Amino acid sequence: MPFSSLKRRLRKSFRFLLRETTYATPPRINRWVKWLAPGLLVKRWLFLSTIGVLLVGIGVAIWLKLTPVFYTVQFLGVVLRLISTIIPSYISGPLGILLGFLLILWGQTRTLGAITEVLMPGNEDDLVDVLMNQRRLYRGPKIVVIGGGTGLSTLLRGLKSYSANITAIVTVADDGGSSGRLRREMGILPPGDIRNCLTALADEEKLLTELFQYRFSAGSGLSGHSFGNLFLTAMNDITGDVEQAIAASSQVLAVRGQVLPATLSDVRLWAELQDGRRIEGESRITEAKGQIVRIGCTPSNPPALPKALKAIDEADYIVIGPGSLYTSIAPNLLVPEIAAAIAQQNVPRIYVCNIMTEPGETDGYSVSDHIRAIDQTCGRPLFDAVLVQRRSPAGDVLKHYAQEGATPVVFDRDTIIASGRRIVLANVMKIDEKSGSIRHDPHRLARVLLRWYSRTQGIW
Structure with missing residues (x-):
């Protein structure tokens, strides 16, 4: 032996x-x-x-x-x-x-x-407990997670319990809300998704996390802005470099892993709808309430951040999603070098599909429709498996979503198998009792993903 x-x-x-x-x-x-x-x-x-x-x-x-x-x-x-x-x-x-x-x-x-x-x-x-936990986390697999929005930060909250070697590659196409205002007024990359990921990976620094997520409700020019967005903007202005600004914020929050923008280019999304309209701007795409047939960005081939490419090249495991299909996940894959780097990796790669459709973005979509959209966006298959919620939500929760025009994503098993993807079925849904919102449970989702990863080690 x-x-x-x-x-x-x-x-x-x-x-x-x-x-x-x-x-x-x-x-x-x-x-x-x-x-x-x-x-x-x-x-x-x-x-x-x-x-x-x-x-x-x-x-x-x-x-x-x-x-x-x-x-x-x-x-x-x-x-x-x-x-x-x-x-x-x-x-x-x-x-x-x-x-x-x-x-x-x-x-x-x-x-x-x-x-x-x-x-x-x-x-x-x-x-001794802290040392044992730190040693365990730093021996964890090198995980690269690609996406944006609430879905990505939700997943990161669960993954940080299993590994400290996490890299979150985040979209920089947001042009709405506080991020959009700072982008237009200060000429910086939208900090919102970066801030959400940093706070999600924070090492139990509860007060600092709440501070970074704090949103001003009054004040001339401050209303609507979050403290974290302003902090990142100030750090970017002081250092003159968004990477250093993110690194400094990571130290303040004692972040496990790293958060990287997919590109440093000023990316603006556009979408072509089935009715012939061409909508420009990430926030306007969903407001248009049309069926998206093609998604793209300006500039058309933005260069990838070198650190992001290095993280993908060294990854043991790549996770895409969850998150808004066209406005959170696709913008990362519209960076050609990012898509090419993922495709070349011979490691487990899985896509976490959304539980519910999103009005104005994925109306009536099935799981295979999500897969097809990602394949079309980057011109090649990027992942080997898809994680799907096993049980569909029911009752009053569905009525609440139906009023907004959202329905459960249809699980079409045969079409998924025909696409060559493996299916990972699991109950990873969490319903917020106060708001009635359906989300992925961060800890359940992370546990399922790590279990699937460990099972694939004998194959890859």
Whole structure:
């Protein structure tokens, strides 16, 4: 058996024993045992420190011409003989070893506990738990998620629990609301989708996340703007570079992973409708209430951000969607280099289909219609599987959506299979009880996606 395989098996066995020990032992002992978990990079440094202490002692003894060593050995011999006469060696020996290990663990945990109080004040988690979680996250797969809008940020909230190696590639075609105003007045890339993704990937910084999402409701010129949009605009003005502005915001929010725009070009969407109209502007496309037959952008071939291409090239897993088909997902794929990079990757690639149709954008669409639209947009198939909600919503929720002209996306199994895609059926729907809105459940969706990814590892 190869050494690497043996090492993996031993680690799995130790983790299993660690879980079993955790359930069966008191919390304080659990903390000590956790420090022995593989991969924390603590035991090796503890062992190295012990060797260092021994070497210092030996060095001092040699410097003093071994005189302390002679007397120390004599004294220890007397003490050990006395102990062995009182307590048999087969009891006193193991007892001494156990006591030594307990003292080492106790001293180490108390030292690290004191460090934790300084570095993580008010945090209820032990440092060992934080370290174990960080090691697990940074060993997670390199996931590239492509999209925009609410759907992308929803998915990111779930994925960040499984990996810190996440790259969100975001559309920059938004021209409505606060983002549109800043785009027109300041000449910057629309920050709205970038802000949503940054806050979704934030590492439980609740107050800062709420601050970035805070939207002003009054004030001349401020009304309608979110603080995060203004912050990104200010950072872009200070640094003169949108990449540095995003990086600085990521540090403030302690983001797991990175958020990248698909392109730095000033992209403007246009759509040709079935009735012959040509609509320009992302916000105006859905307002036109027509059936989209073709989508494009100006300039027609915007260059991709090099970091985005690098992330796709290094990805272990690529997820497209969920999100508005023509105004959130398609704009990323209209960047030719992005579409080409995805197509060339021999890794699992999956599309997360929307649960409901969107009025003025995907009226009456089935799952296969979504697939066909993406294939037509980039001129080639980009993904191998599609994730579809298993159970359709029912009752009052459907009535609420019917009033807006939205219906459940039809699951046409045979047509999907004919397109050469695998089907992943799962219940990933969440209904907001207050608003009655249907969304993907972030944690359920992420769990299903990671489960499918792990199953495909033997194939790719």
